[in-house]
Amino acid sequence: xxxxxxxxxxxxxxxxxxxxxxxxxxxxxxxxxxxxxxxxxxxxxxxxxxxxxxxxxxxxxxxxxxxxxxxxxxxxxxxxxxxxxxxxxxxxxxxxxxxxxxxxxxxxxxxxxxxxxxxxxxxxxxxxxxxxxxxxxxxxxxxxxxxxxxxxxxxxxxxxxxxxxxxxxxxxxxxxxxxxxxxxxxxxxxxxxxxxxxxxxxxxxxxxxxxxxxxxxxxxxxxxxxxxxxxxxxxxxxxxxxxxxxxxxxxxxxxxxxxxxxxxxxxxxxxxxxxxxxxxxxxxxxxxxxxxxxxxxxxxx
Numbered sequence: 001x002x003x004x005x006x007x008x009x010x011x012x013x014x015x016x017x018x019x020x021x022x023x024x025x026x027x028x029x030x031x032x033x034x035x036x037x038x039x040x041x042x043x044x045x046x047x048x049x050x051x052x053x054x055x056x057x058x059x060x061x062x063x064x065x066x067x068x069x070x071x072x073x074x075x076x077x078x079x080x081x082x083x084x085x086x087x088x089x090x091x092x093x094x095x096x097x098x099x100x101x102x103x104x105x106x107x108x109x110x111x112x113x114x115x116x117x118x119x120x121x122x123x124x125x126x127x128x129x130x131x132x133x134x135x136x137x138x139x140x141x142x143x144x145x146x147x148x149x150x151x152x153x154x155x156x157x158x159x160x161x162x163x164x165x166x167x168x169x170x171x172x173x174x175x176x177x178x179x180x181x182x183x184x185x186x187x188x189x190x191x192x193x194x195x196x197x198x199x200x201x202x203x204x205x206x207x208x209x210x211x212x213x214x215x216x217x218x219x220x221x222x223x224x225x226x227x228x229x230x231x232x233x234x235x236x237x238x239x240x241x242x243x244x245x246x247x248x249x250x251x252x253x254x255x256x257x258x259x260x261x262x263x264x265x266x267x268x269x270x271x272x273x274x275x276x277x278x279x280x281x282x283x284x285x286x287x288x289x290x291x292x293x294x295x296x297x298x299x300x301x
Contacts, residue, residue: 043270060265068251071224071250074228082144083147086155087152122214143215143248159193202284230243255273
């Protein structure tokens with residue numbers, strides 16, 4: 001009887017925790033759905049081709065998000081191109097190569113602390129270092145590097161956890177077959193850890209795409225009626241990097257600019273821009289999830 005009573009009690013506790021977990025998940029889903037529906041009801045009517053291809057304007061009916069979504073895309077491109085290789089490389093070094101001593105412990109503590117630093121502090125750091133010392137100006141390059149610094153601790157921490165989760169037996173088997181340290185990491189550890197690394201990148205880039213405080217600090221424009229230089233040119237070498245030094249604005253700053261105005265039409269524009277920003281975030285996350293699924297499928301085979 002005691003055994004049956006204990007089994008019944010444990011089943012009840014398991015069911016209770018399952019229900020609590022389901023409720024916690026539903027809270028997040030319902031909140032996201034409510035946010036999406038609220039933005040859709042307010043801004044759906046403004047989602048036209050003209051809205052995507054028009055510059056900001058003093059007249060709400062003529063205003064668009066062309067410069068804002070182009071700026072967000074280019075800034076996120078620089079952010080990902082900077083944070084991903086540096087973050088993953090640092091994680092590989094700390095987990096596979098770095099000796100376990102007081103120095104690596106100090107580095108780990110600082111990385112964990114940097115993940116909790118307010119974003120405005122990174123903006124002040126970028127203002128002093130990138131803008132005033134390195135003279136990069138209020139440019140797309142400065143913005144991308146600033147957001148890369150912001151998400152770098154998250155990328156390093158998540159990549160380290162993913163690498164750490166790979167069983168040591170895989171490393172030992174590779175070494176037993178004569179593989180070098182780098183061959184083991186490149187051909188075995190990283191492929192198995194790719195899913196976890198991409199999960200961390202999704203979280204990090206999702207945070208970066210919605211940040212505005214550090215970008216305002218380094219001098220992002222709230223009203224910009226031109227696009228950056230194109231990344232190509234008709235003459236050799238056919239590639240141009242002038243766009244990296246151009247001024248910029250991003251979607252969150254454009255939304256804040258519209259919300260701060262008293263006209264209701266600008267608030268409708270801000271809701272439509274919020275829908276676009278949410279769509280860009282979901283598309284970016286969906287691409288990362290697709291790549292992660294492909295890697296996991298290859299590993300299973």
